[in-house]
Amino acid sequence: MCIEDIHFRREWHPARSVGHRCLARGLSDIAAMGGEPLACFLSLAIPSDLPQRWVKDFMGGLLHLANLFRTPLSGGDTSAAEKITADIVVLGQVPAGAALLRSKARPGDRICVTGELGESPATLERLYSGEKISATTSNRHFYPTPRIEVGRWLRKNKLATAMIDISDGLSVDLAHICQESRVDGVVHLEAIPIAKGADLSLALHGGEDYELLFTAPKSAKLPKRIGGVPITEIGEILAKRTKQTTVRSIDSAGRLKPLRPAGWEHFSRN
Amino acid sequence: MCIEDIHFRREWHPARSVGHRCLARGLSDIAAMGGEPLACFLSLAIPSDLPQRWVKDFMGGLLHLANLFRTPLSGGDTSAAEKITADIVVLGQVPAGAALLRSKARPGDRICVTGELGESPATLERLYSGEKISATTSNRHFYPTPRIEVGRWLRKNKLATAMIDISDGLSVDLAHICQESRVDGVVHLEAIPIAKGADLSLALHGGEDYELLFTAPKSAKLPKRIGGVPITEIGEILAKRTKQTTVRSIDSAGRLKPLRPAGWEHFSRN
Numbered sequence: 001m002c003i004e005d006i007h008f009r010r011e012w013h014p015a016r017s018v019g020h021r022c023l024a025r026g027l028s029d030i031a032a033m034g035g036e037p038l039a040c041f042l043s044l045a046i047p048s049d050l051p052q053r054w055v056k057d058f059m060g061g062l063l064h065l066a067n068l069f070r071t072p073l074s075g076g077d078t079s080a081a082e083k084i085t086a087d088i089v090v091l092g093q094v095p096a097g098a099a100l101l102r103s104k105a106r107p108g109d110r111i112c113v114t115g116e117l118g119e120s121p122a123t124l125e126r127l128y129s130g131e132k133i134s135a136t137t138s139n140r141h142f143y144p145t146p147r148i149e150v151g152r153w154l155r156k157n158k159l160a161t162a163m164i165d166i167s168d169g170l171s172v173d174l175a176h177i178c179q180e181s182r183v184d185g186v187v188h189l190e191a192i193p194i195a196k197g198a199d200l201s202l203a204l205h206g207g208e209d210y211e212l213l214f215t216a217p218k219s220a221k222l223p224k225r226i227g228g229v230p231i232t233e234i235g236e237i238l239a240k241r242t243k244q245t246t247v248r249s250i251d252s253a254g255r256l257k258p259l260r261p262a263g264w265e266h267f268s269r270n
Numbered sequence: 271m272c273i274e275d276i277h278f279r280r281e282w283h284p285a286r287s288v289g290h291r292c293l294a295r296g297l298s299d300i301a302a303m304g305g306e307p308l309a310c311f312l313s314l315a316i317p318s319d320l321p322q323r324w325v326k327d328f329m330g331g332l333l334h335l336a337n338l339f340r341t342p343l344s345g346g347d348t349s350a351a352e353k354i355t356a357d358i359v360v361l362g363q364v365p366a367g368a369a370l371l372r373s374k375a376r377p378g379d380r381i382c383v384t385g386e387l388g389e390s391p392a393t394l395e396r397l398y399s400g401e402k403i404s405a406t407t408s409n410r411h412f413y414p415t416p417r418i419e420v421g422r423w424l425r426k427n428k429l430a431t432a433m434i435d436i437s438d439g440l441s442v443d444l445a446h447i448c449q450e451s452r453v454d455g456v457v458h459l460e461a462i463p464i465a466k467g468a469d470l471s472l473a474l475h476g477g478e479d480y481e482l483l484f485t486a487p488k489s490a491k492l493p494k495r496i497g498g499v500p501i502t503e504i505g506e507i508l509a510k511r512t513k514q515t516t517v518r519s520i521d522s523a524g525r526l527k528p529l530r531p532a533g534w535e536h537f538s539r540n
Contacts, residue, residue, distance in 0.1 A: 001313045001349045001357070043271045043313075043357045077357070079271045087271070087313045087347070087357040 004084040012127045015054045017135045017142040018086070019061030025167065026090035027069055027146035028210040032165035034100040034155025035092035037148065039074040040066055042088055045081030058086070069148055100155055100214070105162035105181035109215040111235040112222065114147050115140075117170060118198025121206025140195070144210040149227035151212060159222060163214040169205045171247070173213050175261040178237070178245045181215075185247040187235035187259055204249075205262045274354040282397045285324045287405045287412040288356070289331030295437065296360035297339055297416035298480040302435035304370040304425025305362035307418065309344040310336055312358055315351030328356070339418055370425055370484070375432035375451035379485040381505035382492065384420050385410075387440060388468025391476025410465070414480040419497035421482060429492060433484040439475045441517070443483050445531040448507070448515045451485075455517040457505040457529055474519075475532045 002008060002022040013021075023040060030037045042062065046055065066073055071090065123141035126133055135142035147165070154160040162181055164173045170192075178185045187204075194203045215237055216222055222231055235250075249259040272278060272292040283291075293310060300307045312332065316325065336343055341360065393411035396403055405412035417435070424430040432451055434443045440462075448455045464473045485507055486492055492501055505520075519529040 001315055001347050001355075003315055003349055003351050003355070005352075006315075006350055041359050043359075045271055045273055045276075045355070077271050079273055080276055081273050081353070081355070082275075083352060085271075085273070085315070085351070085355050089311050089313075089359045091361075 002086045002088075010084075013142065014135050015057035016061035018084075019058035019063075020065050020143050022086045022088050023062045023065045023071075023090070024144045024146050024210060026088040027065070027071065027148060028144070028165040028167065030090055030092035031146045031148045031151035032100070032163050032212060033092070033094060034098065034151045034160070034163065035094045036152065037069050037071040037090055037092045040071050040088055040090045042073060042076040042086065043079070044076065045079040045085040047082060047084065048080060050084065069146070094155065098155055100151070100160050100163040101180075102162055102164050102177050103180040105177050105183050105215040105237045106217070107183055107237055107239040108218050109161050109237040110218060110220075110233050111174065111185060111187065111213070111215055111237060112231055112233050113166070113170070113193065113211055113213050114150050114226070114229045114231060115209070115211045116193040116195035116230075117166065117203035117209050117211060118206050119195035120144065120208040120210075121202045122195065122198040125202070140209060144208070146210060147212045147229060150229050153226050154214060159220045160214040160216050163212060166209050166211045166213050167207055169207045169262070170213065171204050171259050172207075172261040174259075175245070175247055177213065177215065178247050181237070182240055182245065184238040184240050184245060185235060186238060186256070187247065187249045189249050190252045191232065191234045193230065193232045204259070272356045272358075280354075283412065284405050285327035286331035288354075289328035289333075290335050290413050292356045292358050293332045293335045293341075293360070294414045294416050294480060296358040297335070297341065297418060298414070298435040298437065300360050300362035301416045301418045301421035302370070302433050302482060303362070303364060304368065304421045304430070304433065305364045306422065307339050307341040307360055307362045310341050310358055310360045312343060312346040312356065313349070314346065315349040315355040317352060317354065318350060320354065339416070364425065368425055370421070370430050370433040371450075372432055372434050372447050373450040375447050375453050375485040375507045376487070377453055377507055377509040378488050379431050379507040380488060380490075380503050381444065381455060381457065381483070381485055381507060382501055382503050383436070383440070383463065383481055383483050384417050384496070384499045384501060385479070385481045386463040386465035386500075387436065387473035387479050387481060388476050389465035390414065390478040390480075391472045392465065392468040394478075395472070410479060414478070416480060417482045417499060420499050423496050424484060429486050429490045430484040431487060433482060436479050436481045436483050437477055439477045439532070440483065441474050441529050442477075442531040444529075445515070445517055447483065447485065448517050451507070452510055452515065454508040454510050454515060455505060456508060456526070457517065457519045459519050460522045461502065461504045463500065463502045474529070
């Protein structure tokens with residue numbers, strides 16, 4: 001769901017970016033399972049005084065991305081509402097039994113991420129601080145590219161054991177994998193690929209980067225890039241030591257600390 | 271989509287009814303194509319101060335209906351919002367080429383409806399007038415039963431040429447069939463099955479009854495009831511006389527009048 005003043009603001013986000021982000025969020029969930037997107041469905045509710053131009057640009061952004069990933073808009077609903085509300089459902093497929101789940105990470109696996117982390121939350125911080133930012137297509141906050149190709153490649157080559165997309169933040173999404181796989185995790189802070197303009201905290205806890213976080217067996221031969229997207233090893237999966245799953249970080253001096261799931265909570269700022 | 275103060279009001283509609291109506295609306299679209307529902311997906315956005323009890327009852331109503339029609343809730347999303355916003359997508363299937371469309375009505379076909387019309391808008395009128403109404407399960411406004419069985423039966427027995435569900439009102443939805451089939455239509459006003467408490471105007475223009483409106487060849491042997499639901503012939507399809515499709519009504523005195531699509535517009539009252 002993309003809801004005005006919750007997930008975007010009309011004064012910050014061009015309509016084209018809102019349409020793009022809305023579909024990208026759904027495609028990213030398909031990517032995270034190694035899936036092929038098949039079709040998308042849009043429910044759009046808008047205030048009666050919304051300029052037609054806004055809707056046109058929103059649809060332009062959405063359909064451009066839909067076209068890029070061959071995911072035809074195949075149905076939906078429209079309604080009136082007080083705040084712009086867009087809900088996207090993306091239908092995808094994988095061969096039976098081949099979906100990459102969150103629950104299959106095993107002790108000894110490496111923890112890897114695609115791309116760089118923190119650009120999206122860093123941009124949002126600047127927007128909150130009052131800065132005017134032009135929505136360039138290269139900025140992952142405004143125009144995130146879902147990692148469909150990487151997800152598909154990892155699934156086809158059976159190189160990942162578990163996968164998730166980083167929508168809530170690395171610390172939160174890694175905790176999901178560890179909890180559902182009943183394992184512990186350690187993240188090497190100095191290994192985390194931090195996007196330009198971001199910092200370690202945003203890379204760890206910032207959301208909406210829509211990169212992939214996956215685990216791969218120690219023996220798996222991972223390329224440095226998949227479809228042009230850098231792959232970085234940032235930690236490893238360990239056997240669970242206590243009843244509760246723990247994820248820890250380790251810094252350059254070798255100090256271990258708990259890495260608490262602290263997603264960058266956009267709701268709380270509203 | 272079901273949006274608070276647009277499609278329902280918290281003081282009028284118990285949460286259980288809102289959950290039921292939300293899914294019923296989606297199932298009714300599947301029924302209208304003669305489809306088998308397979309799965310549903312729910313996106314639910316709620317205000318932070320909404321009592322947990324409301325969500326529990328909403329889900330209770332939705333899941334009860336989902337269970338009845340073997341349509342497992344298979345995914346979705348949650349979010350914060352100012353107004354309760356629920357979006358349902360229902361996935362259904364039909365054998366390839368067998369879907370009942372709006373575009374296949376032919377001159378000479380009979381026009382038929384299931385059940386009785388007007389109960390839902392009549393109830394809404396009473397709610398608008400300030401009346402307190404208890405949400406009984408037999409009231410189609412609060413607990414509409416989607417006509418999945420009738421739709422499936424008509425599709426299997428190849429007895430319908432075109433079909434739609436009456437969500438916007440008979441006059442509007444019949445106009446959709448006539449326009450998409452490029453035919454004219456005549457409705458016999460005295461044949462329309464009017465629900466208790468409703469009147470002809472509500473039966474013609476009231477929405478959200480979720481009965482089926484279909485066309486059947488003159489030669490088709492239609493039963494009086496399908497799965498216990500009465501089937502009533504209310505008119506016939508004619509060849510188009512002018513460039514524009516026209517739907518007319520004929521009263522007991524034989525007077526013909528244009529039947530203008532005048533859906534009962536709930537938005538306009540807000």
